[in-house]
Amino acid sequence: MLQARISSPPEASTHGVESTLDQSLSSAIGLIGRQYPVMIITLLVCFGLIGTYLLVAPKRYTGTAVLMIDSRKMQGLQTQSQPGTDNPIDSAMVDSQVEVLKSETIASAVIRDLRLLDSPEFMSAGGGVLAGLSQLFADLFPEQKPSDLELMRNAIWQIQNGLTIKRVGLSYVIEIAYQSTSPDLAARIANAIAENYITDSLESKYQASRRAAVWLQDRLKELRAQASAAERSVADYKAKNNIVDAGGRLLTEQQLAEINSGLTEARSKRAEAEAKLQRITAILNADESDSKVILNDLATVNDSMANPVINKLRQTYLDYAARAADWANRYGQTHLAVVNLRNQMREIRHSILDELRRTAEAYKSDLEIAKTREEAGQKSLNDTIAVSNDTSQAQIVLRDLESNAQSARALSDNFLQLYMVSVQQQSFPITEARVITQASELSSPKTSPKTILVLLAGIVGGGMIASLVAISLEMLDRVFRTVQQVERLLQTNCLASIPAIELPAEARPKGSLRFVTRWRLSSKKEGRGGSPMQRFDLPVEPKLPGTGEIEPKSPEERSLKSNDSVGRYSINAPFSRFAESLRSIKLATDLSNFGTPRKVVGITSALPNEGKSTVSEALAQTTAQSGLRTLLVDGDLRNPSLTHRLAGSANAGLIEVVFGKADLKDVLWIDPQTNLHFLPCVATSRFSNSSDLLASPQMEKFFQHLREQYDRVILDLSPLAPVIDVRATGSLADSYILVIEWANSKIDVIERVLKETPLVSERMLGATLNKVNLAAMSRYDSNSGGYYRNQYYKRYGYVD
Structure with a gap:
């Protein structure tokens, strides 16, 4: 285990005063950089109070x-x-x-x-x-x-x-x-x-002027009534003959153009559907035994390449073909493994052809729909042409009615203009008086209070209050924000600062996966009126390699599907700060092996949702990628979040192996890229004595067996504060790593749980800050602020 680094006070020297001033200045600048929003709000509140005083003070x-x-x-x-x-x-x-x-x-x-x-x-x-x-x-x-x-x-x-x-x-x-x-x-x-x-x-x-306008107003009413009657006749005739225009064009003309365009598109889709059906029919009629012809023709069909089932089958077929050719060269054409691969390739070809037949049926349905749409479009075109001919005949009479209506409206508008001109001439607002200077609020002088002096006093007082508020908030900020805090308060190494990363929206998990098991836990009621409490009936000896009672899943079903998870980010982005932090933790676990074997590393945190499971997965992936035989174990029996995320369909895991319900090799999930082995934990209901299972001799013997098979075992444990399961893992884990959520984990909580769990404190390999905002962290660590600058990492090809 690495030795804990404890910061010591600086030695006295002739430059002690200058060093103190530099530290004070740096601390002040850092405090302002961290608390400037609060200081600004405090200043604004002070200015608001000053403004309120200036408003309520009597002024003339x-x-x-x-x-x-x-x-x-x-x-x-x-x-x-x-x-x-x-x-x-x-x-x-x-x-x-x-x-x-x-x-x-x-x-x-x-x-x-x-x-x-x-x-x-x-x-x-x-x-x-x-x-x-x-x-x-x-x-x-x-x-x-x-x-x-x-x-x-x-x-x-x-x-x-x-x-x-x-x-x-x-x-x-x-x-x-x-x-x-x-x-x-x-x-x-x-x-x-x-x-x-x-x-x-x-x-x-x-x-x-009002008396002079009475006659003109009465005459205007008569003309308006005549114009309205003429326009009403036009509207009635349009309604009677179903004449509708929009934007200067008849509705029938617009419909005719739209139907013609839709008919052209329907014909194009029908031709396209026929071509697709003919192409896929030609592929289906090819000789099934000629695999090269089928695969080559299949690559030319766009829809089949977009089909995930066909793509997966085709890729599997190509992999098997390459493997069969390689094995045939090594062991001969008649070797049993080569024959089995060829049989599997033949089954895959049959599956591809079955999927193509289903696609062909879909193409037939699309062709029938396209033909139906084409026929409906042709019928609509014929009906619209007939309606358009009738509308053209009715437009002759409509033009005469519109001409009469326009004439009546023009006469009414001209008379209205004459009326308005007459009213304006008789009642135009002309007087002998006019305002040459308007009174305004800005031009009104004020005698009291002295605004400038009050504002100056407010600025000085507000600055002092803002400083006091910032210092008070800094003292009340009892969370971990810097590496120095972790090492100084917990007396342990801070192995890494893992930055927070943002995955794309499509890569985020879409909810909890359903997981089931084939056996149930026994229950009994404890206490008066209490709820049923779950317990384990432990066997005398665990059946590690024996015959299991649960039907195992196939190796293909037990392949980890975690390519887009946060835990895989260190593999998908090897030149990121996230991956570099995980390599730092991995190096610390490697160095801790010198002297005494420490193969089992327990990952825990003080409270839930601090990222311990994600760190466990990422550390296991990083270790496995380095070539070590690595096993990731979901040891959080109360809330197996790793199992939900990585192996949601698992029906057996850690509990079943210890109980002898399943074989270890039949429940392991394997990452095909990094060869990481994952042992899930499957439970159908909550139980109270999970710590008894972790502290049992059967579990200890099982982990001793894991130490013999693997170079490194990463054990994802439950949080320290909510449950006591971690205290029961003394015989399982050789060392522990504490995950601390940056800017969220309370110092008092972590100190309390470590004091209550001396086992973790004594065997702690170190702590790690998780979900770190590096830009904000540099403001809290003024002495090492340049350490977090990304331009230094870019020189070595690392990016965020």
């Missing part, structure tokens, strides 16, 4: 709008002069308009337009926190509710009290200023006073 704003009284007429927009527009505007008239702006009529219109009676901001006494407290006490001690007339009088008084209207010098310019606790409200009220003044002057002109 002044909105100013500028109005101009102009006597010039807009000749381009008005054809007739209005009475009194030629009279010059004197000084007295401007002063009179100032008083009009201060009148209750304008104030009442502003209150109605802006709905100020429903605005708590306008109706409050002075705004800010004090106004809110006053409103709270008023709600707690309500008085008699004032009437609508009193509310309106108070609102008018409040507007007139905050309103300042003055003439600018001797000009025709009037300045409208309003003070409020809200810049938006101040600007809106100032603008509303100017707009309502202009609206009041336009109201009289609008009333006069």
